[in-house]
Amino acid sequence: MYRVLKRERIVPNIHLLVIESELIHKNAQAGEFIVVRADERGERIPLNLVDWDKESVSMLFMEVGTSTSKLAALKSGDAIATLAGPLGRPTKMVKDQKIVCIGGCYGIGALYPVIRAFKKNKNNIATIIEARSKFLLYWQDKLRQYSDEFYEVTRDGTEGFEGHINEFLIDYIRKNKVDLVYVQGCTYLTYLASETTRPLGVKTVVGLNPIMVDATGMCGVCRVIVGGETKFGCVDGPEFDGHQVDWDTLLARRRIYLGEERYSLSFYECERYG
Numbered sequence: 001m002y003r004v005l006k007r008e009r010i011v012p013n014i015h016l017l018v019i020e021s022e023l024i025h026k027n028a029q030a031g032e033f034i035v036v037r038a039d040e041r042g043e044r045i046p047l048n049l050v051d052w053d054k055e056s057v058s059m060l061f062m063e064v065g066t067s068t069s070k071l072a073a074l075k076s077g078d079a080i081a082t083l084a085g086p087l088g089r090p091t092k093m094v095k096d097q098k099i100v101c102i103g104g105c106y107g108i109g110a111l112y113p114v115i116r117a118f119k120k121n122k123n124n125i126a127t128i129i130e131a132r133s134k135f136l137l138y139w140q141d142k143l144r145q146y147s148d149e150f151y152e153v154t155r156d157g158t159e160g161f162e163g164h165i166n167e168f169l170i171d172y173i174r175k176n177k178v179d180l181v182y183v184q185g186c187t188y189l190t191y192l193a194s195e196t197t198r199p200l201g202v203k204t205v206v207g208l209n210p211i212m213v214d215a216t217g218m219c220g221v222c223r224v225i226v227g228g229e230t231k232f233g234c235v236d237g238p239e240f241d242g243h244q245v246d247w248d249t250l251l252a253r254r255r256i257y258l259g260e261e262r263y264s265l266s267f268y269e270c271e272r273y274g
Helices: 066-072 107-120 140-144 165-175 187-197 247-254 258-273
Strands: 002-011 014-020 033-037 045-052 056-062 082-087 098-104 124-131 149-154 180-184 203-207 223-226 229-232 239-241
Touching: 002 066, 014 066, 033 056, 045 082, 045 107, 056 066, 056 107, 098 107, 098 165, 098 187, 107 124, 107 140, 107 180, 124 140, 124 165, 140 149, 149 165, 165 187, 180 187, 187 203, 187 247, 223 239, 223 247
Parallel strands: 098 124, 098 180, 124 149, 180 203
Antiparallel strands: 002 014, 014 056, 033 045, 033 082, 045 056, 203 239, 223 229
């Protein structure tokens, strides 16, 4: 069992989870992920590794189903059944480039270690965070530490640019020389950003979140099609060239277990609340 040092709601449905660990920091790198399991009956789920030190690892997650609801109910001093990592391939580092980093939802937090590493490698960073409304934005001060430029996009206009990320991104790229666009967030955000930059000819790297089970490349559940070839999100990713991803297949595969997920959550809530 692994002891919970902190569980905090950052904004509605987004939680920070800090777990005691004296080993993971020794190999942790930006872009990697951790697999956790809330209890012995829970599923193994991958979460972005957002920070680490000699005593702990930190993750952000969005509360959407049974497993994440269990995680959201944790308190300091509780324990989880599984903590495995770091897993996946780290973000490929570049040097002396102009990089636009985009984050939405839990992907805002996932940007933090990546832009920190990019900045350490002497890149120029323009960070863009987006949400439906101002109250869903977070970690602005943490991200600004490593950003040369910082922008906020809200669809209702309550903070920063009003509209969708694709509108802001098109305008920004037309006015600035951009070498790379890096995106973390939900599947639709990574898809939208990739389709926006494709005709503009700007290389785009996206962090994908396919359904995952063992996270070692054995089960094949997290397979994605990239450049016409089958890849596994756990061992070949989680980051891929957004212009090479077969988005139709990925989106369809993410919907496979919706019925089971709804049933599981209903059963859990009945058990919990009676």
